[in-house]
Amino acid sequence: MSNPHLATPSGKPRARSFGIPFDGKPGPNNAITDVPGVTVGYTTLISGDGPLVVGKGPVRTGVTAILPRPRADIAKPVFAGMFSANGNGELTGSHLIEEIGAFNLPVTITNTHSCGVARDGTLRWVQRILPGAMDDAWGLPVAGETYDGFLNDINGHHVTSEHVAAAMDGATSGPIEEGSVGGGTGMITCGFKAGSGTASRVVEWQSERYTLGVFVQSNFGKRWNFMVRGVRAGLELTEPAIREGTPRAEKSSIIAIVATDAPLMPHQLKRLARRVPLGVAMTGGYGYHSSGDIFLAFSTANAEAAAGASGRLARAQYVPDIDIDRFFDATVQATEEAILNALTANEDMTGCNGNFVPALPKEWLRRTFSA
Incomplete structure (x- = not known):
C-alpha cells in the first residue's frame, strides 16, 4: 500500500509527494479521519458532456458526509464553535451552534442548490439507522455548500436523499480520497481544479497526544493571488487558464470542518x-x-458533558486558554495543507458547455519544490 502522506487510496498525488515542505507533525493518514471516531464518505456524480440541458446535465457534483461520532452514537452531541469570515454562503444549524455550542448528527457538504436536500437527507438517514431516535426529538443537521455551476448543471438538482444516504453509509476511517470527489467534484480554487482536501496534525500537551484534523471543500480565490508555501505561484502560472464556453460569473467559497x-x-x-x-x-x-x-470546529471529547443529562451537574475537562496556541498552529497548518491536497490530487475537468478548468501543473510543483 502506498504511503498515505504521499498519495490517496486511488493513487492520486498529495502535496507532500512533490516535496512541498509543511510545518507540524501529521497524523498517520494526514486526514481528518485521524481523529478517533470521525469518518468521511462521498457520493460522486459525473455524467454527460456538451451543451447544458437543465435537468439532464452535464453533471459534475456530489455530496460529502462527515460523521463526528460512530454510527451508533451519531445522535450524541459534540461541543462545537463556528465562524463566518465572509457570509456569502450557507451552513445550516449554525444558529443552534452559536446558541448552545454543540450539534449532533452528520455534517454534509454539497453544491449550493442541493444544500437543503443534504440537510433533509440526513434526517431521513438517521430515521433509518436509529429507528425511534427522532420520535420525540427534533433535528437541525449541519449542511454546508459551495457553488459548482461553472462545470455542473446546478439547477438540475441531481443530488438526491439517496445520494446523501449513500455517502453516510460509505463513511470510513483511515485514508480517504481527495480532489474531484463528493461535494468537491465541480469545485475550483484560484483558477485550478480543486474540491475535497484534508490534513491533520498531532498536538502534544503535557503528557497527552491529541489529533486535530481539517477537511475543506475548496472553491475560492483568484489566480494572481495563489501561493504555495510563500511562493507567489499565481504570478508565474498564468497558463493553463480556464476556458469558458459560457461566461463565468465570480462565485466562490470555502467550507472547512475542524475536528479534534x-x-x-x-x-x-x-x-x-x-x-x-x-x-x-x-x-x-x-x-x-x-x-x-x-468554518466549523468540533471536539469529540467530553461526550457526557456535551449530552448534558437533566438533573445533575455536567463535568467537563478542557485545555486552559493560555495553552491553546499549539492548537491554533495545528489549525492553520492543516487548513493550508488540506487546500493544497485538494489541488494536487486532481486532474483537468471539462463540464457544461465545454467549460474547462485545468489542474495545477504537476511539473511546476516538482521543478519548484523537488529540486
Missing part, C-alpha cells in the same frame, strides 16, 4: 474556527465579496 479529540470548550472551538482563514490566506484566499468562507 482534544478536550476544548465551545468558546475555544470557535477560536479554532476563527484561525482557519489564516490557513486559507496562506494559499491566496482573501475572502472576496462573493465568497462564502464559513
